[in-house]
Amino acid sequence: MIRARHELVPLADRGAWEAALEDLPHGHAHTWGFCRAAQLTSGAPTYLYSYERNGSRAVCPLAERMMLDESDVFTPYGFGGFALRGPCERLPNDWAEFARSRGWVCGYLALNPLFCDAAGFATSDVRIQNHLYVMDLRPPAGELFRRLSENRRRQLRDWPAAAAGLEHDRPKLADFLVAHYQDFFERRGAGSATRFNPETMKAISELDDVIMVGAGAGELKAAAVFGHTRHGGDYLFNVSLSGGEGHSVRLLWSGVEQLRALGVPSLNLGGGIREGDDLAEFKRRFGAAELPLASLRQVYRADVYAALCRQAGAAAGHRSDYFPAYRG
Numbered sequence: 001m002i003r004a005r006h007e008l009v010p011l012a013d014r015g016a017w018e019a020a021l022e023d024l025p026h027g028h029a030h031t032w033g034f035c036r037a038a039q040l041t042s043g044a045p046t047y048l049y050s051y052e053r054n055g056s057r058a059v060c061p062l063a064e065r066m067m068l069d070e071s072d073v074f075t076p077y078g079f080g081g082f083a084l085r086g087p088c089e090r091l092p093n094d095w096a097e098f099a100r101s102r103g104w105v106c107g108y109l110a111l112n113p114l115f116c117d118a119a120g121f122a123t124s125d126v127r128i129q130n131h132l133y134v135m136d137l138r139p140p141a142g143e144l145f146r147r148l149s150e151n152r153r154r155q156l157r158d159w160p161a162a163a164a165g166l167e168h169d170r171p172k173l174a175d176f177l178v179a180h181y182q183d184f185f186e187r188r189g190a191g192s193a194t195r196f197n198p199e200t201m202k203a204i205s206e207l208d209d210v211i212m213v214g215a216g217a218g219e220l221k222a223a224a225v226f227g228h229t230r231h232g233g234d235y236l237f238n239v240s241l242s243g244g245e246g247h248s249v250r251l252l253w254s255g256v257e258q259l260r261a262l263g264v265p266s267l268n269l270g271g272g273i274r275e276g277d278d279l280a281e282f283k284r285r286f287g288a289a290e291l292p293l294a295s296l297r298q299v300y301r302a303d304v305y306a307a308l309c310r311q312a313g314a315a316a317g318h319r320s321d322y323f324p325a326y327r328g
Helices: 014-021 032-042 091-101 141-147 150-162 170-188 198-205 245-261 278-284 302-312
Strands: 005-010 046-053 056-067 070-074 083-085 106-111 126-136 210-215 222-229 232-240 266-268 289-299
Touching (some): 005 014, 014 032, 014 046, 032 046, 032 056, 032 198, 046 091, 126 278, 170 198, 170 210, 170 222, 170 232, 198 210, 198 222, 210 245, 222 245, 232 245, 245 266
Parallel strands (some): 070 106
Antiparallel strands (some): 005 046, 046 056, 056 070, 056 083, 106 289, 126 289, 210 222, 222 232
16 A cells, blocks of 8 residues: 655755655745745744655645644745645545644645645635635736726726836835835734735845836835746735825736746736725736635644633634634
């Protein structure tokens, strides 16, 4: 009987991390550079989990954290989760066995629907928490433009007459992002997941697989950041000053144009801060397909999980809100 092979590749071994990704479709959040940048804020030991059984392969970026001498795991910021090659029908059981062997109490794993769905995992472990909006970049540019809402097409046609040209100077854009991202995210109510330190934002801006573009009449008012692999792109951030919000449509379209030129097949725009909010509607109007964003909320050591929840005064059996409950 062929046994499963499991490996945790640490950030310290960049070569092994990149080799594990080489033959698998994956997103920007799986890459060594992006995970390293996220770790500059989290400080958590970060790994690429690598799995193989009978020719099927899977990877998943993971970060490990401690509480009261017990550890749990989570997927770092971004749209990572499992990325698969082959059927991997044994993965859910093999993964749970491996997690228990590591002594982890529980795990929170976001799943990128472009690279893995929740099929095969226990339905009690799966929660659809939001939706993503994904653009197919493979059609001709004219077809992509026709898929935009009427208002988006008008905004793009009118933009050159209403504002200065685009800015591509990377050091200038990086300085803008580091100076203004925190205030922007706080104004938008983006939550704790985007509370990056300046080192993380600077590291992201220096990645070769990141595109940045800005706009403003003589002075930057807004900037957009896109990460990409040959398998897909991600709309990472949009940061604007008060009054610079009107540039967002043109900046996003510039990202679309640049990614298409690189042969990137899709662009994940992300979702809203909350399901169906104005930000989600903004993204939907780019002719994007709506896909479910699911997460796995798994308990591997139920007795320890219950004890930690009791100490925290939390309900151990409730997985629909903050997870793990003892960290809420």
